[in-house]
Amino acid sequence: MLNIGIIGYGGMGSYHHRELIKKEDGVQVVGAYDIKKERLDAAKNAGLTIYESLSDLLSDKTIDAVLIATPNDVHKELAIQAMTSGKHVVCEKPAMMSTKELDDAIKVSNETGQVFMVHQNRRWDNDFLIIQDMYQKKPIGELFQIESRVHGANGIPGDWRHLEKHGGGMLLDWGVHLLDQLLFMVDSPVKEVSADLSYILGDEVDDGFIAYITFENGIKALVEVGTTNFVKLPRWYVKGLEGTAIIDDWDLSGKIVKQTGVIDHHNLVPIKAGQGLTKTMSPPSEDATKILPIVGVEADYDGFYRNFYDVVVNNATPIVKNDEVRNVLALIERIFEVAK
Ligand code: NAD
Incomplete structure (x- = not known):
């Protein structure tokens, strides 16, 4: 014990x-x-x-x-x-x-x-595990665009999270979770980063940020944390070569639309859009797509301390490895740097 x-x-x-x-x-x-x-x-x-x-x-x-x-x-x-x-x-x-x-x-x-x-x-969050499963099993083909967001409207909570000397701010708070998930999922080194931190609430630390990350394998990711968002964007929006998936929230609502047939570019039916007509933005015909259910993935989060015990007592491999943690901190440093 x-x-x-x-x-x-x-x-x-x-x-x-x-x-x-x-x-x-x-x-x-x-x-x-x-x-x-x-x-x-x-x-x-x-x-x-x-x-x-x-x-x-x-x-x-x-x-x-x-x-x-x-x-x-x-x-x-x-x-x-x-x-x-x-x-x-x-x-x-x-x-x-x-x-x-x-x-x-x-x-x-x-x-x-x-x-x-x-x-x-948050490596055991169900929403993340579903996207990770999609990345690995490719039900909508290779993912090439990954958007991961958390939005709230309550500002920065508590006391020390407002202060730089305590390591406050949203990049270190929520950012570390979203970036850890992203680097844990995408099996390629980070190539390019651009980012913008927000200071809408007037704190000395960031109350949110948007980071654009390109991996060497070509995947592009957008990671966003917002604390002044009274209307939320979806938790996940991902595009694959054969479809698009959306997970709205931690309740796992959302949908996966998979392209099943060839889209007939010559016979698209225009729709009325605002004061004009568009074929480009008209929905694909029903026989060209199908909706797949969002299938939950088993999470063994309770096993975190079982693994810790095994690492200490039986020299097992840690589930969270220190070099992975270091890569995330290095990315956070890069985001702070490019956002300056
Ligand atoms: P908190 O303010 O609720 O609790 C921190 C406690 O540490 C306070 O009781 C404070 O008095 C005490 N403390 C401060 N300095 C200390 C010191 N030198 N020695 C001993 N005690 C000290 O904060 P929290 O929300 O519980 O966050 C604590 C840590 O957990 C942070 O690193 C935070 O980022 C992390 N956290 C992780 C998650 C997650 O999902 N993994 C969620 C929330 C917070």
Whole structure:
């Protein structure tokens, strides 16, 4: 049994990870440390051992591993201190503020032999798994255009996410998820990047962004996060050589339209469009397309901590690999750079 101490008993630490860890036999949460007294009280009320200082937690020999669920700017120092104290680490995303910080942490992981694994949980999102399945099995042919968006209208939530020194902003917050999904799916290096960050709300950090990414294999992707969008665009819009798919939201509503026959370019029936007529934009005839259902894909997200246990105890391969995490952080750095 791996005993886990939580560092940062906030939203993710106190609820999401506690629930996830409960589902696995080989791991259990036994204690917590937080800089805020009210969060320590919450941990105590939840039946955990609480530690008044980080060194108290890290010197407790009964703790095998820590979960780091603090604001982003302290992930690095906490991870390095934990590993040099003989603890394995699960770290929330974004792993670090830069590739330089991540390299420092990976170096310590290699030197100490302590596992450092990042919680990139959205690799198990059903909407993503459906698009990934489409990318691999090609029901609408090779995908050549991938648009991945999340839109909200509530601005930047909470407190530290508004501040640069804590690693706030939407590129580091939601961007890291969408870019991780994209790089995990597309089996080709990134070739070109252009991007625009938005500061509509007047914060010192970005409240959203649009990035255009071209891969060496020719695939083009658009990744967008918006927090001032009162009307949402679809979560996914993808085009293949034989069709188009749309997934509206996390409820997996949407449709896949596959081209099944040859479109007769000479006998298109024009439609009235506004004050004109168009053949170009008239819908393809019914016998030229068919609608396919969106088929769900099994997700084994509960297996995240099972894998962590196996990595620590049985030297298994981590599901989330540090070089993948590094590639995503490198892309984020590139987006910040080109958007300047
Ligand atoms: P939060 O503000 O709710 O909680 C953070 C907690 O860390 C607070 O209780 C705070 O007091 C504590 N803290 C701050 N500095 C500390 C320190 N030096 N030592 C110990 N405790 C400290 O934030 P949150 O929403 O839970 O986010 C925490 C982390 O989880 C962030 O890295 C965030 O990006 C990540 N996150 C991931 C997901 C996901 O889906 N994977 C979702 C939300 C947040």
